[in-house]
Amino acid sequence: MVRGKVEMKRIENSTSRQVTFSKRRNCLTKKAYELSVLCDAEVAFIIFSHKGTLFEFASSNMQKIIKRYREHARETTMVNNSTELEHNVENLKYETANMVKKIEILEVSKRKLMGQGLGSCSMDELQDIDSRLERSLKIIRARKTQLFKDEIERLKAKERLLLQQNASLREKCGLRPMLLQPAPAPAPVPAPPQTPPAQVKERENCSRSTESVEVETELVIGLPQMRCS
Amino acid sequence: MVRGKVEMKRIENSTSRQVTFSKRRNCLTKKAYELSVLCDAEVAFIIFSHKGTLFEFASSNMQKIIKRYREHARETTMVNNSTELEHNVENLKYETANMVKKIEILEVSKRKLMGQGLGSCSMDELQDIDSRLERSLKIIRARKTQLFKDEIERLKAKERLLLQQNASLREKCGLRPMLLQPAPAPAPVPAPPQTPPAQVKERENCSRSTESVEVETELVIGLPQMRCS
């Protein structure tokens, strides 16, 4: 350049490096400005000094130019970050909104099943909920019955086992086998009282046998039809 | 600059503008590069031509420099965009996860109320659902009764009104007032059959009077305790 061309490498003298940085930076800014004005272009630059100080220039608005840059870059390389994030946000917002709706529907539907928020229900709807609850109760009582029966079965099996053990033990000890009392005849489980008051403590069993619990109970009212369902 | 200084304003001649753009752009790039080498600085610029073509230069990596720029800008002005977006994403993800949990809980709880998915229920839990359903049925039937009674009341009021109108019309026509048949004594609503089969079409009324529908029915099991509840 002047008085002996400057080698194109880092200036080692710290002072002269700083001076050169300052001068050239100003010139660069000026040139960038001129380019933007003369040629009607959008120009922005970012400079970090060796020490980390930020210098910037933008013919209009830095954020706007960077955004435009990213959009441009995305079109070309699709290795964009910010717009991908934005996209992500959009997706999440969409899913969030859907889930909010879903929750509302579920809550309303549950509240109705719990006998709350019935003010807006027509008689038909009440009727529908009524029979749903009825069916639910039936299923639940069948299940309870099943559990009871299972337990009884288990106990009986255990009883038989113990009696057998007992018998063989007696035999080993040379004792006369005790007269096996016949197992009590399987007492029919008492039929459940109809619509028993809620305060009842002792619960009744459905005497009808283990009808398959797989009753058709698909929900029709209130189930959201959303994509995330 | 040369041969008659150039006015600092947009070059109107399109061709010469483009030429100048190209030349100056190259020089700017060269200068930027020199600055980055000589002064050990990080330099990047973005140029959009008048027509929208992108030209860029970065002494290292453009994304990295922009990121560094944004971090720097955030520290100073807190008018950051990308990080705010990221923050947003975090929040949304958090809320989404919470809602997913909430939906799961609601669905399980609803399914149980509908008598489905009972396999994992203990007897205690079945008992609990049973009494909940019982209470729900009670509330719903009370509500149905209320609706029936309201309707009956409405009909009776209408009847009275019509009878009155009838009487006054007869009077106007000079006719002898018809002997008003006494309104039929309010027939007690028939008591509801107990646990009617689900197929029953005609629905019964709870004969117990309009007991407040505001029964305490708060949900304890299954209600999510989340912040977005």
Added chain:
DNA sequence: GCCTATTCATAATT
């Protein structure tokens, strides 16, 4: 910061 010698950038022209 300012000065100055030199090199560079570049508008106009070909």
Added chain:
DNA sequence: AATTATGAATAGGC
């Protein structure tokens, strides 16, 4: 795209 004339940029000294 190459040339050229000239103003601009700038390294180094103060």
